[in-house]
Amino acid sequence: MPLASLTLRFIDRELRNRFAGSFTGGLWALIAPLIQLAVYSFVFVHILPARIPGADAPGYVPFLFAALWPWNALAESLVRSTTVIQENASLIGKIALPREVLVLASASASFIINFAGFVAIVLVLAFAGNDVHLAGLAPAVALYVLLFAFSLGLALAFAAIQVFVRDLAQALAQILMILMFCAPIFYDRLLVSERFRGWLDLNPFTFYADAFRAALLHHGDVDATRIAIAALAAVAALAIGHRIFRRLDPHFEDFL
Amino acid sequence: MNAPLVQARGLGKAYPKVHRNADRLRALARLLFGAATGERHDVLSGVNLDVVRGESLGLIGENGAGKSTLLKLITGVLTPSCGSVRVNGTIGALLELGAGFHPEYSGRDNIAMAGALYGLEGADLRARIPDIIAFADIGDYIDEPVKHYSSGMVVRLGFAVIASLKPDLLVTDEVLAVGDESFQKKCVRWIDQYLAGGGTLILVSHSMYYVQKLCRHACWLRDGKVERYGDVFDVTQAYLAYHERKAAPVPARAEVARAGYEFSVLGVALNGVDTETPLPLEFGATLRVGIRIRSRDGRVPSVALGIVRADGTPVYGVGSEMDGATLEPGADGDYVGEVEFADLPLLPGSYTVRVHPLDPEGVRLFDTVERGIIVRGASREFGLVRLAHRWLPGAAARER
Missing domain, CATH: 2.70.50.60 (abc- transporter (atp binding component) like domain)
Structure with missing residues (x-):
């Protein structure tokens, strides 16, 4: 079976699924982030003014969105992919197909939609006069690829385990919420007291939050070691996730 | 060409017994860390089967005998617990109603999806769609979501896709029964042509009429094992006789010493x-x-x-x-x-x-x-005995 075309077909289905029955269809991928951007801007500029310490620090809204939006890609792709095998039980029971494709398509669709929103946000922020470096979009794409590999690895493992232990999807939502606040997304790492600052680096997303800000806002920087560790983590997640998936795959039908 | 199209050796399938949720967790741990297998429940065991190209095989047996499980193993939907099964060719499978159709999408979209699942691409697929739609013959419903279809329409669409693919092996699981009379005839005609053209068929049916009409060989599964395999008439007769015996009252013998x-x-x-x-x-x-x-x-x-x-x-x-x-x-x-x-x-x-x-x-x-x-013997006559009869020539002449 031509795997690539099958994957594309499933991604296409997945994308159409998410906007099925809506008038504006794919436009929601752009409308949703812009509305969110407007709401956050209003709240954090006018109601609850937030500032990032430092003389040449960026505004809070670009600072927040540079990390929050990639985080949404990770969180959403994990939440959606974890149940994808379970949801496609009827298809799996009737047609022989490489089941990884289902996870791959689901994660890809989440990232595609998210990335479209990300570009829209960056352009709008730049247009509104924020100090956003559009040249940073190139490294941002590379970061997205790395983040995608990392989340696909986790998604493969989670989707396979979810078939056996249905608690995973429930637990995942809570774990993601905790991880979100344990990464420097809403705050700068400088605001964290010296004592806890080191712990932040245990969160895999901390690197991405820092790296996206470094690329687009020139705020802080990440050294080569951290990039290498993140790349290694992504490859390891992919390898282990795929292995777990392969191992459990022949038994899905028994437990679905 | 000499290798059988389907070759099963010692094929078996066992499902794990999952009574409590803790069993699922235990099963997961076992699978991940490869410890001994737990309690299992055999649905199929020790099946040896060779199906050569051009063969037509009917699978018969009572409910729960393992027919569908065997089909799923052959099509690769299920993974065998023991033994092996090899298929040296393309498979078109109609397992149950609406195999793999997505209820929210139109018939047309589902044809494209099914085509992709069977490896059909762009131009090739587009060229076939009119034929598929013509074969399914469900009118304007083709652009409606599949969830609005009747079960007969779903089968029509499914069969139309398979018919267009002309797979090396056609596997169907009691689907003919759902279509109406004219569609059944159309399917039977198509299968006849397909077999004449060298196609291979594995058919599951409870209708001995279809099995005898379409298949040369039959395999009777009983409690997950092959009870009998051979000429379709021998096997179906043995199977029917088994049912007759089951229905008959136990003979009361030896009332007196x-x-x-x-x-x-x-x-x-x-x-x-x-x-x-x-x-x-x-x-x-x-x-x-x-x-x-x-x-x-x-x-x-x-x-x-x-x-x-x-x-x-x-x-x-x-x-x-x-x-x-x-x-x-x-x-x-x-x-x-x-x-x-x-x-x-x-x-x-x-x-x-x-x-x-x-x-x-x-x-x-x-x-x-x-x-x-x-x-x-190979006879499709009905009843118990053959009554001597002959067809008279010249009936039209006498009518005048």
Whole structure:
């Protein structure tokens, strides 16, 4: 079976699924982030003014969105992919197909939609006069690829385990919420007291939050070691996730 | 070309017993860390099967015998627990209704999706879509979501996709029964052509009519094992006879101790063979029933003889006294007789020959001894016996 075309077909289905029955269809991928951007801007500029310490620090809204939006890609792709095998039980029971494709398509669709929103946000922020470096979009794409590999690895493992232990999807939502606040997304790492600052680096997303800000806002920087560790983590997640998936795959039908 | 299209060796499938949720967690741990397997429940075991190209095989058996499981193993939807199955070609499978259709999408979208699942691409797929839609013949519904379809329409669409793919192996699981009369005919016609063109078919059906019509061989699965495999007529007849026996009441024998009988049957030989195993017989062959009866007080017994179908339906019965025949004295003071049925007109199937000794007046019936016969042959006639008949030529001329 031509795997690539099958994957594309499933991604296409997945994308159409998410906007099925809506008038504006794919436009929601752009409308949703812009509305969110407007709401956050209003709240954090006018109601609850937030500032990032430092003389040449960026505004809070670009600072927040540079990390929050990639985080949404990770969180959403994990939440959606974890149940994808379970949801496609009827298809799996009737047609022989490489089941990884289902996870791959689901994660890809989440990232595609998210990335479209990300570009829209960056352009709008730049247009509104924020100090956003559009040249940073190139490294941002590379970061997205790395983040995608990392989340696909986790998604493969989670989707396979979810078939056996249905608690995973429930637990995942809570774990993601905790991880979100344990990464420097809403705050700068400088605001964290010296004592806890080191712990932040245990969160895999901390690197991405820092790296996206470094690329687009020139705020802080990440050294080569951290990039290498993140790349290694992504490859390891992919390898282990795929292995777990392969191992459990022949038994899905028994437990679905 | 010489390798069989489908080759199963020692094929088995067992499902884990999952009673409590903790079992799921334990199963996961076992699978991930590779410890011993837990409690399992066999649905199929030790199946050896070869299906060569151009073959047509019917899978029959009771509900829960493992037919669908076997199909799923062949199509690769299930992974075998033991043994192996290899398919050297493309498979088109219609397992259950609406195989893999997404209810929210239109028929057209689902055709494209199904095409992709079977490896059809862009231009090739687009070229086939009109044919598929024409074969399905469901009118404007093709652009409606599949969830609005009737079950018959879903099957039409599914069959149309498969028909267009012309796979090396066609696997269908009791789907013909859902379509209406004209669609069933269309499918049967298509399958006939497909088989004539060298296609290979594995068909699961409870309709022996379809199995006999479409398949050359049949495989009877019983409790997850192959009970019988061979010529379609032999296997389906054995299977039907099994059902007839199941439906028949248990014969009440030995109400009185046999030793006390005035007359008892010592032996019944069919074509010279006296065994409990059923005698195989070709359709239209000659059947000889040899009877040996002991008479306690030396009087000459008469004998009644009957043939019943396996479910107990009487076919024919006759007594020596009706025919004016008498048993002859044999060795040891027994009485013997032999009846010949030349060109036995019983239709293929399983039958029982019953022999009862009677008193000389032919009034009181004593013992009962049964022997089985299996009439073999390829016939699609209905009923129990072939009635002599012929088709007259020139009917049109006489009508005028």
